Amino acid sequence: MSMRSLIILVSASLLVGAAPAKKPLTPNDIVAGSPASAWRTIDPDDLLVMDLANGGRVVIQLAPGFAPVHVANVKALAKGNYWDGATVYRLQDNYVAQWGLNESDRPWPAGVTAKPPAEYVRPLKGLQVKPLGFADPYAPGTGFSAGWPIAYSSKQGWANLAHCYGSVGVGRDLSPDTGTGGELYAVIGQAPRQLDRNIALIGRVIDGIDRLSSLPRGTEALGFYKDKAQYAPIARIRLASDMPHAELPAFEYMDTSGAVFASYVRLRANRKDAFYDRPAGGVDLCNVQVPVRKKG
């Protein structure tokens, strides 16, 4: 095999087998070699499962600890079949995919708070954040709490979920509207951290983000599709806990407070394996990518 036939660009997020002895470990070696005790199961009541009509499933982990009223709305919307006939109607490159009913006056199902409070930040207290320890242009501190990427201020006592690739938030009108939860977006580009503390995040895509990110981009302003024929129809959106037991999707995330995750972060910030000559000595919060995987 010639040199040129092997030309690759090794990804930091690929799962590879454990490296042979003496070779520097990669972050993925850490994931592959981690014990079961390094992982935490995600409650199926916090999994939102979106099936696209043309095939493909998008699984979203909800974050009730950060936007409880918005997350309760999303759960009530799922249980109330609010999204029947919903579509992905907006694809803006390097920004977001957005779905829901768009221009609709369908009434809210029971249990939905039409005008939730602005759950953009929460108290830092109680989060037990593991600091990342590297500079960030958007917040005094960053780190991880129970698997989530967090920005915070120890001095002012606030914390927020960070807008990273795959983050899911609640579309809204201009401030002070906060959105109800019927229109959701997922980040499909460079982390738009300027949205932190300005909009409610309700979770993140943990499986199937490529089903959204590979959709054609909309050509209208803000990436809306020009014709409704371009909309990607959604077959259904359910909570995993409402699915038949045999179909129940199960996921786990790496415990971000443990030593295994600390090793993973250290290697993300200091790549020394065969592809890399110059470790950065740092890593961006949104480039750490907390490991999440299917269980079993």
Add this chain to the structure above:
Amino acid sequence: MSMRSLIILVSASLLVGAAPAKKPLTPNDIVAGSPASAWRTIDPDDLLVMDLANGGRVVIQLAPGFAPVHVANVKALAKGNYWDGATVYRLQDNYVAQWGLNESDRPWPAGVTAKPPAEYVRPLKGLQVKPLGFADPYAPGTGFSAGWPIAYSSKQGWANLAHCYGSVGVGRDLSPDTGTGGELYAVIGQAPRQLDRNIALIGRVIDGIDRLSSLPRGTEALGFYKDKAQYAPIARIRLASDMPHAELPAFEYMDTSGAVFASYVRLRANRKDAFYDRPAGGVDLCNVQVPVRKKG
């Protein structure tokens, strides 16, 4: 129109008209209201034009000031029709699209340096970098030079092009191979800044990145397509300066050393327009997105 019919998530990168008086300006107001003197034309000899066989054009601005031998190679490859029959053969979500001949032993055309030096950094001296002025986890300093996002160390005297969304680099094998230029990749996700100073960047996509980012993701390791039938064929790759005069694409970028760009950056870091309540007070290098547009 009901509130819900207007649910939007305003993009920082949308071009909108000049705002009415008294409303806080957006970064795009700055772009829309900028004088012609705030822009610099891109030399057509530094534009690489890739036409996909299924329609769609991807335009790449080359950066000869950062990787001169690799850029000279890319120009010689284009002139030598090296990429006849090339394809996009790798799509890894939140990472890269990669194209070229993949497994081929086609000889290099005249003028190609088969083993270029490792042009991963260059001297800071001579770049006249305009510092961004916000913290960065990957380098002591960041800023802009002639329209390019730069990471640098004043103390050690080096500078490099930063890996941002749209950056184009040279695929290579494991270190110390540097790649020749026949296999190229474009970043289609969160800025993989860990690649900075470890691989040669030769430019950035300035038009048509959505033609790459919306391609289906490959399901094999590293995002390679499983079947060759999935490859996206490339009709041709040319330098703009080799195209018929009537077809010549013309682009310009905002002068990053000027006052207009400084205003743009200030607003990117401090959104105060109607959608935003809490300005971040900072912005990531790769989230600034230097304005580039078609000319005329």
